[in-house]
Amino acid sequence: MPKPVPSNGIPRHVAIIMDGNGRWARERKLPRSAGHRQGVEALRGAVRTAADLGIEYLTIYSFSSENWARPPAEVSFLLDLLRRFIRTDVAELHRAGVRITVIGERDGLDAGIVELLEDAERLTRENTRFRLVVAFNYGSRQEITRAARVIARKVAEGKIDPGDIAPAVLANHLDTGGIPDPDLLIRTGGEQRLSNYLLWQCAYTEFIFIPEYWPDFSAEVFRRAVAEYGSRERRFGGLNAQTA
Numbered sequence: 001m002p003k004p005v006p007s008n009g010i011p012r013h014v015a016i017i018m019d020g021n022g023r024w025a026r027e028r029k030l031p032r033s034a035g036h037r038q039g040v041e042a043l044r045g046a047v048r049t050a051a052d053l054g055i056e057y058l059t060i061y062s063f064s065s066e067n068w069a070r071p072p073a074e075v076s077f078l079l080d081l082l083r084r085f086i087r088t089d090v091a092e093l094h095r096a097g098v099r100i101t102v103i104g105e106r107d108g109l110d111a112g113i114v115e116l117l118e119d120a121e122r123l124t125r126e127n128t129r130f131r132l133v134v135a136f137n138y139g140s141r142q143e144i145t146r147a148a149r150v151i152a153r154k155v156a157e158g159k160i161d162p163g164d165i166a167p168a169v170l171a172n173h174l175d176t177g178g179i180p181d182p183d184l185l186i187r188t189g190g191e192q193r194l195s196n197y198l199l200w201q202c203a204y205t206e207f208i209f210i211p212e213y214w215p216d217f218s219a220e221v222f223r224r225a226v227a228e229y230g231s232r233e234r235r236f237g238g239l240n241a242q243t244a
């Protein structure tokens, strides 16, 4: 159970749903791809700002399990953008001390993309300055289901006693095992939902929904969200200091 901590600090872990690329492009009479391309620029800025602010973990929703339902041309554009991001940015991220971790389902993915992602993880494995967690082909229900399957297999093999299955056991079997839960989740683009993102991990996370489209997510917008987080009181189901 997490301990109540004063919230007027910097969040250790921020999770982001980068929404609104398409609408950003439409308002400018540009193709959706232009919005996604600008979204990558916003992502580069967000990583820099997060590290500057002293945030230790940033988890980004780059492609959800449900995004395959988009038109094939958009899917292949997004996959290509991810490929290019990894190819062009990993060396610089590595130099800056960033460790890259990818969460999400890998089975059934194009082998070339899996290799690229795993190379990035392997190259940056020892870095400790900052952790960038890329949720790719990620869906929270799918992640929990996969964890349940692994645990069930261990029970069947006699490696785990069903009575020992505690929340921490399940948490350790998720793709995010070993990564602290997000303190703050930011969703851009005005929608107020989780969209199958980090459902287990966000049990006590503070949510901030902002109207700006993702390509407009500047350092200033990020700092404002972090300041709002700092003004919130986190109780984790307990009482505030005064009442207690």
Ligand code: FPP
Pocket: 018, 019, 020, 021, 022, 023, 024, 036, 037, 039, 040, 043, 061, 062, 063, 067, 078, 081, 082, 083, 085, 134, 189, 214
């Ligand atoms: C949501 O905007 C955004 C996505 C589905 C993809 C997010 C991807 C990026 C920001 C760039 C790629 C990331 C990497 C790591 C290369 P939307 O298309 O749903 O926008 P809309 O709601 O306005 O249509």
